[in-house]
Amino acid sequence: MNRLKRPVMWAALVAIILLAGFSIYGAFIGADQAKTFFNSIPLGVYWGFLALLLIVGIVLFRRLLRTPSLLLMHLGCILVLAGGMWGSESGHALQKRLFGTDAIIKGQMPIYEGLQENRVQLGDPNDLRELPFLIRLRDFQVEYYEPGTLWIYDQSGQSWKLPAKAGDTRTLPGNLGKVTVLKVFKNFRMTLEGDEQVAFDAPGGSNPTVQVRVETPDGEEASRYVFADFPGHPRPEDPLTMRYHRMESDYISKLEVVKDDKVVASKDIEVNHPLHYGGYHFYQYEWGRNEYGEYTVLMVVSDSGLTVVYAGYAMLLVSMFWHFLGPRLFAAATNRRKAPGESSAQPSDKQSQYQ
Amino acid sequence: MAIKYTLQGMLIYLTIAAYLLAFITTVTGRRKLGHGLFLGGFFLALLAYIYRWVHVQHVPLQNLFEVFLSLGVACYPISLLCRKYLRIGGQWAEMLIGALVLFPAGFVFHAEPQRLPPALQSWLFAPHVAVYMLSYVFMAMAAFRAFEQLLTKPNPQRTTLAPEQATYELVVIGFPLLTLGLILGSIWGKLAWGDYWGWDPKELWSLVSWLVYLGYFHWRYMFGKKHPRINSLWALVGMAAIVITLLWVNLSRLFSGLHSYAT
Numbered sequence: 001m002n003r004l005k006r007p008v009m010w011a012a013l014v015a016i017i018l019l020a021g022f023s024i025y026g027a028f029i030g031a032d033q034a035k036t037f038f039n040s041i042p043l044g045v046y047w048g049f050l051a052l053l054l055i056v057g058i059v060l061f062r063r064l065l066r067t068p069s070l071l072l073m074h075l076g077c078i079l080v081l082a083g084g085m086w087g088s089e090s091g092h093a094l095q096k097r098l099f100g101t102d103a104i105i106k107g108q109m110p111i112y113e114g115l116q117e118n119r120v121q122l123g124d125p126n127d128l129r130e131l132p133f134l135i136r137l138r139d140f141q142v143e144y145y146e147p148g149t150l151w152i153y154d155q156s157g158q159s160w161k162l163p164a165k166a167g168d169t170r171t172l173p174g175n176l177g178k179v180t181v182l183k184v185f186k187n188f189r190m191t192l193e194g195d196e197q198v199a200f201d202a203p204g205g206s207n208p209t210v211q212v213r214v215e216t217p218d219g220e221e222a223s224r225y226v227f228a229d230f231p232g233h234p235r236p237e238d239p240l241t242m243r244y245h246r247m248e249s250d251y252i253s254k255l256e257v258v259k260d261d262k263v264v265a266s267k268d269i270e271v272n273h274p275l276h277y278g279g280y281h282f283y284q285y286e287w288g289r290n291e292y293g294e295y296t297v298l299m300v301v302s303d304s305g306l307t308v309v310y311a312g313y314a315m316l317l318v319s320m321f322w323h324f325l326g327p328r329l330f331a332a333a334t335n336r337r338k339a340p341g342e343s344s345a346q347p348s349d350k351q352s353q354y355q
Numbered sequence: 356m357a358i359k360y361t362l363q364g365m366l367i368y369l370t371i372a373a374y375l376l377a378f379i380t381t382v383t384g385r386r387k388l389g390h391g392l393f394l395g396g397f398f399l400a401l402l403a404y405i406y407r408w409v410h411v412q413h414v415p416l417q418n419l420f421e422v423f424l425s426l427g428v429a430c431y432p433i434s435l436l437c438r439k440y441l442r443i444g445g446q447w448a449e450m451l452i453g454a455l456v457l458f459p460a461g462f463v464f465h466a467e468p469q470r471l472p473p474a475l476q477s478w479l480f481a482p483h484v485a486v487y488m489l490s491y492v493f494m495a496m497a498a499f500r501a502f503e504q505l506l507t508k509p510n511p512q513r514t515t516l517a518p519e520q521a522t523y524e525l526v527v528i529g530f531p532l533l534t535l536g537l538i539l540g541s542i543w544g545k546l547a548w549g550d551y552w553g554w555d556p557k558e559l560w561s562l563v564s565w566l567v568y569l570g571y572f573h574w575r576y577m578f579g580k581k582h583p584r585i586n587s588l589w590a591l592v593g594m595a596a597i598v599i600t601l602l603w604v605n606l607s608r609l610f611s612g613l614h615s616y617a618t
Contacts, residue, residue: 006577009576016569016570023559023562024559024560024563026556038554145470250473271473271474271547273546274546299549310542316538317534320531324531
C-alpha cells in the first residue's frame with residue numbers, strides 16, 4: 001500500500017469506528033434525540049466526510065475500479081448516503097432553495113368517514129400545510145382476531161384468561177368458583193319484553209360484550225355482562241373483576257385521491273400497505289371515534305430521496321452476494337464435480353484475504 | 356426461570372441434552388457418535404419448531420422464545436454445510452452453540468402463543484428475521500473460531516482451515532446475510548412506519564454489528580494475517596454487538612423503542 005492509500009484506509013477505519021460509536025450513543029439517548037443528533041451540523045460534516053472518503057477511495061484504489069463487485073458495493077454506500085441526505089430536513093431545504101419545491105417532509109392528516117381533506121398537520125396541530133389534491137375517506141374498518149379474550153382478576157391481582165367463546169369454561173382455584181362464557185355480542189343492546197330486560201345483538205354499530213355466568217363452589221350462580229369499550233369499576237365486595245379484550249388484526253382506510261373534482265387514484269390502505277401518490281406516501285397511523293363519528297389519522301411522508309436509497313440498497317446487495325458468496329458457490333460446485341483427491345477449488349489464503 | 360412442562364418444552368430439553376451429549380462425545384474423540392447425536396438433536400429441534408408453527412399458526416419468529424428455537428434448528432444444517440463445502444472443522448462448536456441458544460428458549464423465555472399485531476403481518480416478517488438468524492449462526496460460529504485462534508497455537512497438521520481463516524470464511528458468508536437482514540428491515544420499516552431508518556435503538560445496534568464486521572474487512576484488507584489476534588478480536592466484538600442487538604435491546608428498558616414487542 002503506498003503513502004497515499006494507507007492514510008485513506010486508516011481514515012476509512014476511523015470513520016467506521018466513529019459511526020459505530022455515534023450509533024451506540026444514539027441507542028442510549030432514544031430514537032427522537034438520536035434523530036436530532038444524526039441530523040445535527042457536526043454529524044452533517046461527518047456524513048459529508050464519509051461520502052467524500054468513499055469517492056476518494058474509488059478514485060485512489062485501482063482494485064475498486066477493476067473489481068466491479070467492489071466498485072458497486074462502494075457506489076451503493078454513496079447512493080444510500082446521498083439519498084438519505086436528499087430526503088433529510090436539510091436536503092428538503094436545499095431542494096427548496098435550488099428548485100423551489102416545497103414538499104411536506106412529514107405530517108399527519110385526520111379525516112372523518114365520508115369527508116375529504118388536504119390539510120396536513122406538521123409537528124404542532126395548528127401548523128397546517130396544504131396538499132395540491134384532496135384525500136377522501138370512503139370508509140374505515142377495524143378488524144379483530146376472533147375470539148377475544150376474557151381476563152379474570154381476583155382481589156390480589158392474580159389473573160386468568162379465557163377465550164371469549166360461548167360455552168368455554170374456566171374453573172378458578174380456591175373458592176373463586178367457575179366462570180362460563182354464555183354469549184358473545186358484537187353490538188350489545190337491551191330491550192324490554194314485558195317487564196323483562198332482554199339482551200340482543202343489534203345489526204350495525206359496535207358494542208362488543210360478553211355475557212358470563214359465575215358459579216361459586218356452594219352452588220350460587222350469577223350472570224353479568226362484560227363490555228369491551230366500557231370496562232367499569234371493580235367493586236370491593238366482588239371477588240372477581242373481568243375485562244373483555246379484543247386484539248386488532250387490521251385497520252383499513254378506504255381512500256380516494258381527488259384532483260380537480262375527479263378521483264385520480266384509490267386504495268384500501270392498511271399497516272404495511274401505504275398509498276403512494278404525488279410524491280408522498282400515506283400510511284395508516286391511528287384511528288379514533290368521537291361525537292362526530294369515526295376517523296382515521298394518516299401519516300404523510302415525502303418520498304424524496306427514496307429511489308436513490310433503494311438503488312443503493314440494490315447495488316449493495318447484488319455486489320455483496322456476488323463478491324462474497326459467488327466465488328464460494330462456484331468453488332463448492334466445481335469441488336462437487338471433481339473426483340476426491342483432486343485439488344480443491346477453495347480460494348487460497350492470499351486470494352481469500354481480498355475476497 | 357420458565358420451565359416448560361409441555362410437549363414443546365420436553366422436545367427442547369431433549370434437544371439440549373442431545374446437543375450437549377454430542378459435544379461431550381465429540382471432544383472425547385468419538386466423533387461418529389457425536390455426529391449421530393447432533394443429527395438426532397436437530398430432528399428433535401425441527402420437530403419442536405414445526406410443533407410451534409402449527410400451534411401459533413404463523414411463522415414462529417415473533418418473540419425471543421421463537422427466535423432462539425429457530426437458532427437451535429439452524430445450527431446443524433449450517434455446520435454440515437460449512438464442513439462439507441468450506442473445510443471448516445470443529446463441529447463441537449456448533450453442538451455447544453446449539454445447546455447454548457436453546458437454553459433461553461427452554462428456561463428463560465415464556466412460550467405463551469401470541470397473535471401477530473398488524474405491523475408484523477407483512478411478507479417481509481419471515482425473511483427479515485430468518486435471514487438475520489442465519490447470519491447470527493454464522494457469526495457465532497466465526498466467534499468460536501476466533502476464540503479458538505486466541506487460545507490455541509497454530510497446528511500445521513490440521514486438514515481443515517486454520518481458526519483465523521475459518522473465522523474469515525464464516526464472516527464472509529454471514530456478512531451479506533447480515534446486510535440483507537438490515538436492508539429488508541429498512542424496507543419493511545418504510546412500509547410499516549413510514550421511515551426506512553427510524554434511529555430506533557435496535558436499528559442502531561444492528562448498524563453497530565454491521566459496522567464492526569465492515570471494520571473487520573477493512574482491517575484485514577490492510578493487514579491480512581499479520582495480526583491474527585486483532586483479526587479475531589474484531590470477530591468477537593462483532594458477536595458481542597449481535598448479542599446486545601438480539602437480547603439487551605429487547606430486554607432492557609433502557610432502550611425502549613419500536614422493536615420492543617419482540618420480547
